[in-house]
Amino acid sequence: MKKFLFTLLITAFAATVSAQTAKKAFAVKKATTGKTATKTAVQPLAITNTLDSASYAFGLGTASNMKQGGITALNYALLLQGFKDAFAGKTPLIDKAKAEVAINNLVNSLTRAKYSIQINEGKSFLENNKKLPGVQVTTSGLQYQVLIKGTGVSPKVIDTVLVHYKGSLLNGDEFDSSYKRNAPISFPLNGVIPGWIEGVQLMQQGAKYKFFIPYQLAYGESGAGNNIPPFSTLIFEVELLKVTAGK
Known part of the structure; x- marks a missing residue:
C-alpha cells in the first residue's frame, strides 16, 4: 500500500506540474480597452538537467503503470496541494487512515469495473444453481x-483432513486436481479458503460433496496465480478420506 501511495503521488505531482506550467503559458494580457485579450504561444517544457529528466521519467513511468491498472484521470489540483502540504509539513486535509481508505476505494472500484463480467457471471450462476434439485445454501x-x-466423523476447524478433490471455473476449465496427480492431499482445515473451511465441516468421513463457492469465500478480489482470475466463483468436488483430530 505504501509503495502504491508513493507511486500515486509521484504520478499526480508530475502531471499537475505539467498542467500548471501549460496554464501559465496561456497567460492572458488584457488590452487597455478591457475588451480584448491576446494569448501567448505555448512554450514546450524544457529538460535541462538531471532533476528535470528524473522528474519527467517518474511521471511518465508511473502514469503508464497506473493507466494499465485502470486509472485514467485524477484531481491534479488536490494532488499537487497534497504534495505541497507534505513538503511544507502542514496538517493534511485528510489523515493517513482516511487517505489509505480513499486509495483502496478507488482501486477497488476500478478493479470491480474491470472484472464486472466475472462478477455478474458468478452472481447469475449462483442464483440459478441454488434452484436446482439437491443444491443447499448456507x-x-x-x-x-x-x-x-459419509458415515464417519465430521471434522472440526482445528482438525487435519485428507481429501481428494478437483476444482474448476464456471467455464469448465479445471485448475487443479488431486485425482490427476493420483495423490490425495492432507492439510489443517483452518489453513484453506473460507468456502472449504465451512464446507468440509459439513461432511462426514467417506463423503463426497460438490461445492459452489462465491468469490468472497474463495480467492476474493485477487484471484490465485494465473489460473484463477479475480472475482472467480469456483466449483469443487471434494472427497473426505480421513479426519485426524487436532490438538
Whole structure:
C-alpha cells in the first residue's frame, strides 16, 4: 500500500506540474480597452538537467503503470496541494487512515469495473444453481450438493483432513486436481479458503460433496496465480478420506 501511495503521488505531482506550467503559458494580457485579450504561444517544457529528466521519467513511468491498472484521470489540483502540504509539513486535509481508505476505494472500484463480467457471471450462476434439485445454501452463501453421504466423523476447524478433490471455473476449465496427480492431499482445515473451511465441516468421513463457492469465500478480489482470475466463483468436488483430530 505504501509503495502504491508513493507511486500515486509521484504520478499526480508530475502531471499537475505539467498542467500548471501549460496554464501559465496561456497567460492572458488584457488590452487597455478591457475588451480584448491576446494569448501567448505555448512554450514546450524544457529538460535541462538531471532533476528535470528524473522528474519527467517518474511521471511518465508511473502514469503508464497506473493507466494499465485502470486509472485514467485524477484531481491534479488536490494532488499537487497534497504534495505541497507534505513538503511544507502542514496538517493534511485528510489523515493517513482516511487517505489509505480513499486509495483502496478507488482501486477497488476500478478493479470491480474491470472484472464486472466475472462478477455478474458468478452472481447469475449462483442464483440459478441454488434452484436446482439437491443444491443447499448456507447463510454465508456457500452452495453444496451431497454426492455421497459419509458415515464417519465430521471434522472440526482445528482438525487435519485428507481429501481428494478437483476444482474448476464456471467455464469448465479445471485448475487443479488431486485425482490427476493420483495423490490425495492432507492439510489443517483452518489453513484453506473460507468456502472449504465451512464446507468440509459439513461432511462426514467417506463423503463426497460438490461445492459452489462465491468469490468472497474463495480467492476474493485477487484471484490465485494465473489460473484463477479475480472475482472467480469456483466449483469443487471434494472427497473426505480421513479426519485426524487436532490438538
